[in-house]
Amino acid sequence: MGEFDLIARYFTRPVRRNPLGVGDDCALLQPAPGMQLAVSTDLLVEGRHFLSTVDPERLGHKALAVNLSDLAACGAQPLAFTLSLSLPQVDERWLAGFARGLFALADTHACELVGGDTTRGPLCINITVFGEVPAGQALLRSGARAGDDLWVSGTLGDARLALEAFRGTVSLPQDVFEAARRRLEQPQPRVALGLALRGLATAAIDLSDGLAGDLGHVLRASRVGAAIEGTAAAGLFAAGRGGFRLPEAQVQDLVFAGGDDYELAFTAPAGRRAGVEAAAMRAGAPVTRIGRVRAEPGLVVVDAQGVARPVDPAGFDHFGGP
Template identity: 60%
Template sequence: MGEFDLIRRYFTRPTPNAVLGVGDDCALLRLGPGMQMAISTDMLVADRHFFADVDPRTLGHKALAVNLSDLAACGARPLAFTLALSLPDANPDWLHAFSQGLLALADAHDCELVGGDTTRGPLNICITVFGEVPAGAAAGAAARAARPATQALLRGGAQAGDDLYVSGTLGDARLALEALQGRLALPDAVLASARQRLECPTPRVALGMALRGIASAAADISDGLLGDLGHILERSAVGATVDTHIAIELLAAYVDLTRARSLFDQQLLRETALRCVLGGGDDYELVFTAPVAQRAAVQGASIASATPLTRIGKIDAEPGLRLVDAQGATVLNTFASFDHFNP
């Protein structure tokens, strides 16, 4: 199978929302008046971001999901994406399943594949995604003076007194990774559920768009809650206090693990849960801030996007990140997030 046969067979489809899609030197996209384009690129590398035995269908899903999550963090509506794919060989069965997983998620978000590149080499998937977000300052309390003239959600903009939220559940992807790498034993049912979270994340696109004009700052959680929250704090020049007794409940597997007495004592379970929730990556949920006056609007965004939200702390004027327990006592922060070049 030749390179262009491969592209035609598995990745060429009609693109009604594009002026020009796959097959030329550039794709051409329509962009409505008063709109700005949001662009993000992510790369997945075999044996670094995924296991060799991963189902290619779920790999196709995740490859696009991690990019859509970046659009979600900006409050952008997906438009299109390009795919650069390095393959050891052109295996039709693998390509069929991979493309099915990729394109099913693309269809779910009306996001069109409009071009890319293929080459022979180690398995490597690189996607660039394009979205749109309204131009002009957002109305309401989230329109802070220091923000650019955009309705996009940005990392900068959090202010002292803001509430701190996360979407969905956290830590199960890291829990699965710990088990798959042999550092932890899990019941089969718990591992299967956690592995689904690792390999098939849900990008919170609808939530991101619903939070326009409500959230003061946002980021997606790809490398770990505390690490990605740290980007918000740095860009906003503020600090934060995180309630660990609330955060620990964000691990979906927590209740099941509490019952697995033969595997965990309570102290080990707490330490494991906090490590996964606070330092684990691959969650692709959103962490965001919003003024206290926007609590009802945040709840409305949660309902409109069918996405559960949890308030886990607050933004402080004093720089730095503080972790506290249920009594307000300080919890030592030893929960490092993922860094490719600082393992």
């Protein structure tokens, strides 16, 4: 099968929103009047971002999900995406599964494939996603203010727990492992929540590299600090809500430095708590208030006795270690 046959069979579909789709040199995107384009791109490399054993359908889902999560963090409505795919060989079974997972999520969010590229090489997936947001209403990292509440959607740490199980550093009951593995391989982008938070949240970010590291980006951009309630943060670890238990220090590490969660962390004035909770309910996304923004720089965790300890805000860095 040649390159163009591959594209035609697995990645060509009728385009409804845009005048040009797969098959032309460019896709033409026309945002509605009064809207701004929101654009994000992510590269997934085998062995770095995903294991060779991952189900291709889940991988197709995740490849788009991590980009949609960026749109969610900006409060943007998905429009379209491009796909560049490097393949070591043509594996039709793999391609069929990958395309199935990719398009299932794309259809859920009415996000259309409008172009891209394919080539032979190591397995790499690059997606650029386009969304739109009313001019001046995008959620940014720079809007947090002292006194704001700090919120997180969903749960944290489960994806990293699955990775540690794959690495053999922790042994998990089968049901815990399967639940954690799904969180690692098939994250659900919080698009509806991001849209619902427009006009409520003052700042937002998606959690790809760990709560401490990603929240650190917000704090630096907003020139503020934050205090997190340790008990509330520990409660974000879903695997700990059943009979499964880990040492407290390990739970803290999974929650603060785990990564691959693709939940939203956001800030909002304390007077908007009822509005935030109502927005989360409409979006079908549970949220937890875990702390507050403060004027003093830095990130601290406050334990049950009221003792604050600093947290290293350094998140995952692809060039920071082995």
